Amino acid sequence: MSLVSIRDVRKSYGAQEVLKGVSLDTGRGDVVAIIGRSGSGKSTLLRCINGLETYQSGSITVDGMAVGDGKTDLRTLRRHVGMVFQQFNLFPHLTAGENIMLAPTVVVKEQKGEARAVAESLLEKVGLAGKFDAYPSQLSGGQQQRVAIARALAMRPTVLLCDEITSALDPELVNEVLKVVERLASEGMTLILVTHEMRFARDVGTKLVFMHQGRVHEEGPPKALFGQPATPELAQFIGVQP
Amino acid sequence: MIQHLNFGDLLPYWDVFARGLLFTIVLTLTSTVAGLTLGTAGAWARTFGPRWAGALTRAYVEIIRNTPFIVQLFFIFFGLPALGVKLSENTAAFIAMVVNLGAYSTEIIRAGIEAVPKGHLEAGASLAMSRWEIFRHIVLKPAIMNVYPALSSQIIIVMLGSAVVSQISAEDLTYAANYIQSRNFRAFEVYIVAALLYLLLAIGLRALLRGIGRAIFPKG
Amino acid sequence: MSDFSFWIILQNLLLATRWTILLSLIAFVSGGIVGLLVLLARVSHGRVLRILSLGYIEVFQGTPLLMQLFLFFFGVALFGIEVSPWVAAWLALTLWTSAFLAEIWRGCVESIPKGQWEASESLALSYGEQMRHVILPQALRIAVAPTVGFSVQVVKGTALASIIGFVELTKAGTMLNNVTFRPFLVYTLVALIYFALCFPLSWYSKRLEGRLNVAR
Numbered sequence: 119m120s121l122v123s124i125r126d127v128r129k130s131y132g133a134q135e136v137l138k139g140v141s142l143d144t145g146r147g148d149v150v151a152i153i154g155r156s157g158s159g160k161s162t163l164l165r166c167i168n169g170l171e172t173y174q175s176g177s178i179t180v181d182g183m184a185v186g187d188g189k190t191d192l193r194t195l196r197r198h199v200g201m202v203f204q205q206f207n208l209f210p211h212l213t214a215g216e217n218i219m220l221a222p223t224v225v226v227k228e229q230k231g232e233a234r235a236v237a238e239s240l241l242e243k244v245g246l247a248g249k250f251d252a253y254p255s256q257l258s259g260g261q262q263q264r265v266a267i268a269r270a271l272a273m274r275p276t277v278l279l280c281d282e283i284t285s286a287l288d289p290e291l292v293n294e295v296l297k298v299v300e301r302l303a304s305e306g307m308t309l310i311l312v313t314h315e316m317r318f319a320r321d322v323g324t325k326l327v328f329m330h331q332g333r334v335h336e337e338g339p340p341k342a343l344f345g346q347p348a349t350p351e352l353a354q355f356i357g358v359q360p
Numbered sequence: 361m362i363q364h365l366n367f368g369d370l371l372p373y374w375d376v377f378a379r380g381l382l383f384t385i386v387l388t389l390t391s392t393v394a395g396l397t398l399g400t401a402g403a404w405a406r407t408f409g410p411r412w413a414g415a416l417t418r419a420y421v422e423i424i425r426n427t428p429f430i431v432q433l434f435f436i437f438f439g440l441p442a443l444g445v446k447l448s449e450n451t452a453a454f455i456a457m458v459v460n461l462g463a464y465s466t467e468i469i470r471a472g473i474e475a476v477p478k479g480h481l482e483a484g485a486s487l488a489m490s491r492w493e494i495f496r497h498i499v500l501k502p503a504i505m506n507v508y509p510a511l512s513s514q515i516i517i518v519m520l521g522s523a524v525v526s527q528i529s530a531e532d533l534t535y536a537a538n539y540i541q542s543r544n545f546r547a548f549e550v551y552i553v554a555a556l557l558y559l560l561l562a563i564g565l566r567a568l569l570r571g572i573g574r575a576i577f578p579k580g
Numbered sequence: 581m582s583d584f585s586f587w588i589i590l591q592n593l594l595l596a597t598r599w600t601i602l603l604s605l606i607a608f609v610s611g612g613i614v615g616l617l618v619l620l621a622r623v624s625h626g627r628v629l630r631i632l633s634l635g636y637i638e639v640f641q642g643t644p645l646l647m648q649l650f651l652f653f654f655g656v657a658l659f660g661i662e663v664s665p666w667v668a669a670w671l672a673l674t675l676w677t678s679a680f681l682a683e684i685w686r687g688c689v690e691s692i693p694k695g696q697w698e699a700s701e702s703l704a705l706s707y708g709e710q711m712r713h714v715i716l717p718q719a720l721r722i723a724v725a726p727t728v729g730f731s732v733q734v735v736k737g738t739a740l741a742s743i744i745g746f747v748e749l750t751k752a753g754t755m756l757n758n759v760t761f762r763p764f765l766v767y768t769l770v771a772l773i774y775f776a777l778c779f780p781l782s783w784y785s786k787r788l789e790g791r792l793n794v795a796r
Contacts, residue, residue: 168702170698170701170702193704193705193706194704196701196702196703196704197704199702200702201698201699201702203695203698203699205695207693207695207696207698207699208699209696209699209700209714209718210718211717211718211721220700220703220705220713220714221703221704221705224705224709224713225703225704225705225706225709266699269703270702270703273703273704365658422775422779422782423771423775425732425778425782426732426774426775426778426779426782427736427771427774427775427778428736428737428739428740428750428774429736429739430739430740430742430743430750431739431750431753431767431770431771431774432771434750434753434754434763434767434770435764435767435768435771438757438763438767439763439764439766439767439768440764441763442762442763442764443764516642520642520643520644520645521644522644523644523645523646523647524644524646524740524743526646527743534644534646534647537650541654547650547654548651548654548655548657548658551647551650551651551654551655552651552655554647555643555644555647555648555651558642558643558644558647559638559639559642559643562641562642562643563642
């Protein structure tokens, strides 16, 4: 039984169909790396999973909760689905620690002291111990993104969605963020990532999904797909001769 | 106890309303043209003009923006005659409107000028254009385009502010309303109708300004 | 009676200025409170609330403040309630202020990047919680400068209360002019006093704005 199950999802903006019937299964502990050209629908698909985008037909369930059928409360869903964004989207008026504590205290009604302890340990986990009182503007892009990961983890999500989380970073800051994600993967966190980091997708991913023109064009074990792409489109995309 | 509203008592005075409305429209249009001209000159002085002109303009802008329109109007109509400058009600109203809009539009257009990329000025200078030519041909139009929405809002605010000219007996829409309610004692109904007419004027003026903007600016 | 000395004129104007300041303060505060409610309606998810608040803003921004004053002054009397100029001016200025502040603040709320909404939404915050903890605190920071700037309009707006007979600075000026026949002196002083009230606010607003731009 898969944790995140996507069945024949279709979505269009006006006349343009961006998702043309996508199906995808993610098991507990899987690390799914979604790759593809910009405009292939990969980010849209990810945003459908936590209800930031709506879709017109098909179904998505997360841990048995249906997304976007109007019956499941999106807030209940989102307590179990974390999301990290390309542009970090930290709250600039709150410190790193307050960013992490916000949802646990406001949504889950955790005690301040308890939430603070959790936030401190999460900051330590992402290598930012001592940055509790720093404002986002005082942190580098890589540090901000690691705070954003800690913020999502504070809700103890069953699955974490990462939307091109290294694309807005300077090249030398990419690795510090990927290392954090890699550690999460090794601890058994279920991850679905849209990424341009091919090496990361191959080495850390348990499943590779290549999206092309609104469809899952190819999927399978990353090493196999990178070694022997079945379609010319994937071959061209990853730059090997078929 | 609520008295019955009676708008029928207004009908015999429709021509008074019409004359007042016409006056407000003419006053607004003429003072807008003159006010924007003054504002353009002021903005030039603040950015391209000699130092002394810039300082003088700045003082003018600050004085006008930090005093009520009604006081400016009273100063021009009641105060200036003491210096030997006698003005009719209508002239005083017109001048007050122009001076007022001139100050606000100076500031707005100046902001528009400062938003024009420096590279455009340098390009103009490289083409051997004079400072005036650069202002006239390169800066002015994009500057006004930058701030056209703000300029439009200000014109509407000044139009609505013109209701105050009734206080020196310039015969505008509000003056008409005051006159009618003093005759038929239907103050509330009269002012409701007047307010509605102003609202229509504001909506119409906004549409007009948008149309002008579309005509003047490419894909504005 | 043209032997009214300069000092007596100035003293009387300054005494009346107290009422200008008081009316400004009260109208600004109550206008701010009403404006916040209008803002919340304007940016709410409810269609009806949005349309109603839009109409409210359009009407109060699209008609002269003077008409609004007249309507409160003469309109409430229709209900058989005697309204003092003071109450009419307070009510009219409150609603007028609220419409402008709501619109200014809406601009501030809408300037908050979409990512802030999405990030807080993804953390399972409700609409109210997003507003309270994420959007409004940021919007407030941006709103301070234009809000202070608008307070200048409120101070100037109180001058219109003179027309319905409320004795504040402008009305005092008119009355003094009627007895002293020194319009140039009287209206120069009136203008200077308004300037002394408004200029610091304008200046402070501009400084705040500049500081915010540097901070970004």
